[in-house]
Every structure is written in structure tokens, then in C-alpha cells.
Amino acid sequence: MKSLLKLGILPLLLAMGLSTLVTADEVKADSINGAQLWSDTCMRCHNFRGPSDLSKRAWKYSMQHMRVRAGLTGKETRDLLAFILESKTKQDSK
Amino acid sequence: MYHSHWAYFLKKLENRVEGEHMRCIIVGIALSSVVVSTLLSSQDSAPEVKKLRQEVDELREMISKLQRQKKAPGYRKGSDADISINSELARLNETVAELRSELEGNAKSGFLLTGYTSFDWTDAQGEDNEFSGVKFAPIFHYQYGQLFQFEGELELILKEDGETETELEYAAGTLFLNDYMGLQMGKFLSPIGQYVQNLHPSWINKLPSNPLGFGHDGAAPTSNVGIALRGGLPKVFDTRSNYVLFVSNAPTFGVADDGDVVVGASGKTTANDVSKTFGGRFAINPVSGMEVGISSATGKIAEKITVGTDTYNISRDYDVYGFDAMYNVNGFDFKAEHIEQHIGENSASTLTGGKWRAWYAQASYQFTSFKFEPVLRYSDYHNPEQERNQWAVGLNYLFANNVIAKLAYEYNTDEDDDTVNSNANNNRVLAQFAFGF
Numbered sequence: 001m002k003s004l005l006k007l008g009i010l011p012l013l014l015a016m017g018l019s020t021l022v023t024a025d026e027v028k029a030d031s032i033n034g035a036q037l038w039s040d041t042c043m044r045c046h047n048f049r050g051p052s053d054l055s056k057r058a059w060k061y062s063m064q065h066m067r068v069r070a071g072l073t074g075k076e077t078r079d080l081l082a083f084i085l086e087s088k089t090k091q092d093s094k
Numbered sequence: 095m096y097h098s099h100w101a102y103f104l105k106k107l108e109n110r111v112e113g114e115h116m117r118c119i120i121v122g123i124a125l126s127s128v129v130v131s132t133l134l135s136s137q138d139s140a141p142e143v144k145k146l147r148q149e150v151d152e153l154r155e156m157i158s159k160l161q162r163q164k165k166a167p168g169y170r171k172g173s174d175a176d177i178s179i180n181s182e183l184a185r186l187n188e189t190v191a192e193l194r195s196e197l198e199g200n201a202k203s204g205f206l207l208t209g210y211t212s213f214d215w216t217d218a219q220g221e222d223n224e225f226s227g228v229k230f231a232p233i234f235h236y237q238y239g240q241l242f243q244f245e246g247e248l249e250l251i252l253k254e255d256g257e258t259e260t261e262l263e264y265a266a267g268t269l270f271l272n273d274y275m276g277l278q279m280g281k282f283l284s285p286i287g288q289y290v291q292n293l294h295p296s297w298i299n300k301l302p303s304n305p306l307g308f309g310h311d312g313a314a315p316t317s318n319v320g321i322a323l324r325g326g327l328p329k330v331f332d333t334r335s336n337y338v339l340f341v342s343n344a345p346t347f348g349v350a351d352d353g354d355v356v357v358g359a360s361g362k363t364t365a366n367d368v369s370k371t372f373g374g375r376f377a378i379n380p381v382s383g384m385e386v387g388i389s390s391a392t393g394k395i396a397e398k399i400t401v402g403t404d405t406y407n408i409s410r411d412y413d414v415y416g417f418d419a420m421y422n423v424n425g426f427d428f429k430a431e432h433i434e435q436h437i438g439e440n441s442a443s444t445l446t447g448g449k450w451r452a453w454y455a456q457a458s459y460q461f462t463s464f465k466f467e468p469v470l471r472y473s474d475y476h477n478p479e480q481e482r483n484q485w486a487v488g489l490n491y492l493f494a495n496n497v498i499a500k501l502a503y504e505y506n507t508d509e510d511d512d513t514v515n516s517n518a519n520n521n522r523v524l525a526q527f528a529f530g531f
Binding site: 072 | 204205206208235237240243245268270272273274276278288291292293297298324325326327328334335336337338377379382383384385420421422427460492495496498530
């Protein structure tokens, strides 16, 4: 197990590094996918935080934090953020 | 020819630096390749800012054009054309102001303060009830676009004697190399299992106490100092998954102030003359609301021993295994986790190694019509000196999803300690007010 873990880490690092060269161009956020992710992912660990709980600016930073904590991809993080910001009402969209 | 040159070079290098150093160099080369390849494929991380700038430039050009028209020969103030141009200029200036404000809101660099706090009351068998805990845990976030993030959590706890205990829970920067990988550096919460890294904050934990063995110096490692690669992976057969791989300084083994033999698996900034810990976690999300993860780490654990007047470090084998599962569906929430730390033997020490094992299973339900949440948890903790278990039943009231009052009763049993009113056998009533901000 030990040697398997040690031996496994290095090729994985290399393979993942090389995979960045062929990363798909996924810049545009998809709020519909974000809505699905919101219902699938967030409540697994904690109670829902409503879109109006945080400001637009705070959501941007919080989602990047959740990217690390929840093991989200960059695209999933952008989709979730797009959904949350679109869901904010005009009154609370500071 | 090139291959033989490389082989010769590597052979020479291997002869010069052996063992640990060689591994460090290889890890370094691997990480460098990750960073370099990412730089090669770097993209503009803020296309929306570029677009906004372009719009502002276009509007400025339109304003200049209108102003030029006003200076043209034959132009008359108060004419219909003048009124129309003035009205258009006012509208354009307003639009420019709005876009400027939006541009400022789009700053790449920013800072956010979040965190949580809790206030506890305890009534334990054989003891007077007391206001038993005040905890304040601010979390500092700094972000530079989608490229870099730093976050650090301080845990400030008021002790029995009124002094404040301060601990740096974690402080780590993450460089996002691409959509699927972040390189984390610093002190980070242990990726073994889920409770320690994601569920321990008091506004998230559904009971006022930690499951047995999942606190500091228990069976579950708490943090690491080192580097980690982590992120989400592309979907395979419509299933999401995520991973963490890490290399960190070794934990320590020894006797605590209270006489207990403990595994000190919180991050330290010294290698203690023993080899690093290598580990990781892989998890999948097979259905909506579910995550199942396995984790493991291996390496050496350091122990300080004294012979005569000399103190030095010895090492033992160190292996950790973890399994965790979470499922949230229709108001029901299920969580379970099992973690084992195996400590090897070393004949130079008087302490014996063994297995530090803890597991728990928890179920709760959130009503939709009113804001109560009943919780039931069983937890079990074993180490070579203790065999403890606990049933905990609780009821939470959610003033808001991040403002929670908890009331719980714990049935505690220590299989190896039948002393009446011993600390580990005392049942307790616990209340907690927790707030996440």
C-alpha cells in the first residue's frame, strides 16, 4: 500500500500537469447547471445559504473557498456563482 | 542518444542524493512540470472585464463624436439638434458611470472576512453545570481573480482560567492551475475523511460536541503542513468526483501533559528528522446529494526519546486509513466516517504503538413546516489505553440556516473505566448557540 501510494503520486502529478495542455475552453458559466449543483452539493455538508445571505462580492470569494472545500471544478464553481447571482433579487443585489 | 544521456545524468544524480532527497527532487520536477504546462495554457481569466473596458472605450468615442458635432461650424445652441445632442450626451455619460462602477466591482483582487462563533453550556453528571465554552473562529479570505486564493482560520477559545487559547487552524494559499487542479501550500486541514476538513465548524456540526476521536489528539488527523494538489475531476459516466494528494511533515507520537499517549497529527513546521507523510483522498458523487470517499496516508511518525542527557528523534511506521459517506435527501441527512491511525513499534522506546480508531454514524431530519431538526449520533473511539463509545441525541432550532440553537444529551461509556463519575463515563446535557457569518 505504502509503495503504491508513493509510486502513484508522481505519475498522477505528471499526468495531471500535462492534462492542463488539453483543458477544454470552458469560460462561459451555465446557471442551469449551477442550479442543479446547488441542490446536489451544498446541503451535503451544511444548511443552504440563500442568495440574499451574502453580497455579490462576498459570493465570489465564498464560491472560490467552496471550490477548494467541496472539490468542485472551475467550471462548476462558475456555474454555481452564475446561478446564485442570477437568483439574487433586485433589492439585495449589492 | 538523448535517452542514454538522461539515464547517465539521473544515475549520477541518484548517486549524489539518495532516499528522501531524491524523492523531493522528483516531486519538485513533477510540480514544476505542472506549473509550466499551466502557464503555457493560461487563458484570460476575466474576459468580462475586457468586454466592459471595450464598451467604455466605444462609449467614450461616441461622446467625443457628439462633442465634435457641437463644435462644428454653423452649430447653434438651443436648436433641435443641440437639444438632441445634449440629451444623448447626458445618457451616454450616465452609462459610462454605470460601467465604471461595474468595472470597479469586478476587481480581481479582494478580501473577505467570514467565520463562525459558538457559546456552550454543559451540565455533566457529578459536576456543577457551567457556561463551558466560548469560541470565535474568524476566517480570512484573499482572492486574486480565479488564479489564487489564500484562506486562514484562527481559532480563539476562552479557557477555564480565563486565558485565551489561540490556534492557527489553517493558513494555506491555493494556486488554481486549471479547472481541475489547485496547488495548495501551507497548513491545511487534514484531507483524511470529511469531518475534520468540512464538518467541524459549530454552525455546520449538527451536535454541540465532536464525535469521539474526531477532536484534537484523537484518532482523526487534524491538519498538515506541506503541499497538496486538489480539485474536481471531469464527469465520468455522468458521475462527479474529486481528489486530494498531499505531501506533508510527519506527525509526532508521545505522552501528553495529562499522561495519555497521543498521536500528534496536527501540522508542524519541522520534519523531526523523519520522512514525509504521503497521502490522499478520492471521492465520488454517485447520486444527487451523496458523496462516498476513501482516504489514506503513509510515512513515518516521530517520537522524541531521552537517553541519559541526550534527546533525539526515533521513527515508527505510520499508516492512516479513512472511509466517509454522506447522503442528504428529502430533509434527511446521513453521515458516517471511519478513521484508523496505525502506529508501528520501535524497540528504542518504552511506549507501545497500536491502533487509534474512531468512527461515527449520524442521522438528522429537517422539517420543512417548522424549524426544528432532531439529530441522533453514535460514535466509538478506541486506542491502546481506551475503549469509549457514546450515544448523542439532540434537537436544534434554526433561527436561520446559519443561526442555530442546539440542545443535546450524551450517554458516555468507557469500557475500561468503571470508576463512578469518571470523566469518560459521565453523561452530559449540552446546549450551544452557534452562528456562521
